[in-house]
Amino acid sequence: MNWIHMALLGAVAAVGLAMYGFSSHPGDGADPALPLAEANYVLGDDIDDYNDFMMSGGPPPDGIPSIDDPVFIDAAEADLEPGDKVIGFYHGGEARAYPQLIMVHHEIVNDQVGGLNVAVTYCPLTATAQGFERGETTLGVSGQLLNSNLVLFDRDTRSYFSQINATGLRGEHRGETLSEVNLVWTTWERWRAAHPDTRVLSENTGHLRNYSRDPYGSYNPVGGYYGQDRTMFPLMHSSNRHHAKEMVVGARNSDTSVYFVRSDLAREQVQTAGGFLAVYEPNLDTGYIYFVGDDVPEVTPLGEGSYELGGEAFQAGDLPLEQLVPVEAFYFAWHAFYPDSAHP
């Protein structure tokens, strides 16, 4: 066997090794424990089309390792700048902050907060932080992308789920919607002010990474990929209506979807579109969305995130209306999944 034969043999073996991860799809199993939504979300496209469009982002399944045994520290110990982005979650009297600089390297934390088993998920390419009840299973990063967005899988049934539409793409849970919890995409300064006793995800993740660096760019200040009016991967639907990386607050139910541009909502405080009502919460710089149908109530801002409805004052997140789980996302990503979304 001469050199060239050996080189060709080696290359075939290397390509085989490289392709193994992409062809090895998770297998079958039973997972009655994974909590699902009572009603499935509306989808912008057929699930077969999603599967056809899904593509490898590079890593194999679990090549981006989720954090499965998270360690938390007190707020005073956290080495964070006031303007650093964090994902906040509050449940059952416990507050958690997941720094974006850690999440960008892992994308999923399988956690238990206030007695609830949740998966905190984050996709850096679409700026989406979404929480899902996970029951007794854990969620992992599949390495596949759909419209630049994270495709995750549950480790029991090995079903694949799209993050933004929270719906199964293949496997036992195809077409079924995960049970979502409300996460907040905000800054460390704002989250800490709202929840001084918050615990913070530690860099002691069980994995070795450079947690002082974001490979895509920066949020504090905004730079790199996060500020560019360009996207990296093909999209099923695209639009120039807004800057690609404009942050929108979207929501969907079983029939329809909506988005509000966050900066517009911050200016106007209350917006309505397509039977949805959105109110701005200034302390966390976020929005809450309610489904009101044709009977749009009169909601008046009182300042400091407080609103008057029917003669009573409520906080932005406590209006006595049908509240949906809001998703903050780059505009291009929301539009790619929900091109027919209502908007103001």
Next chain:
Amino acid sequence: MPTAVQTLASILRLPFYRRVVVVSGGVYLILFLIALQDISRGGRAFQFLTVPFSRMFERTGALTFEPIAQLTLPGLTILISPVNVLIGLGISLLVGLNLAITWLAFRQPRACRFNRSTGVLASLPALLAGGACCAPAIVLILGLQVSSLLMGVFQVLIPVSVVLLVITLKLILDRTNPELLASQEYRGTSPAAQ
């Protein structure tokens, strides 16, 4: 007729070409590890962390693997992934050898039975090997859009570049005359040597 290995040994007996291999291979290895982000900016205080050795075979990409040690210095973080380093060393050695014989072909075309421009073609696989490690980083920096076809190409760039590096090395070594190299005239460390 000497074998390619014998010819290579003859070339590497000359200190100048050994230096070309070591320097170009070393530079390539560092660039390779930077492109994989195993060497990156950022880091606050001195710290050395490890995880179990068994993690070294867990894949993070098509042909990239988990680090098992991390050295953090003020302003610099080095992740030590033995498999990445091994792959990088292999490609770096091939790149270094190709560049050394490219240099030989350019400076002393008679010894290689090539004209100069043909000899320089030997450096093309080395450039492709450069693309193999840097392409994803370049895409990210320039904000280019990546199709599924291009993602597929990225997955095989490293093995393809290794094959091309071996083939060009073999082809040029077969056309190199080590006896001419042995003469004082072809020890060529300066332009005057020709």
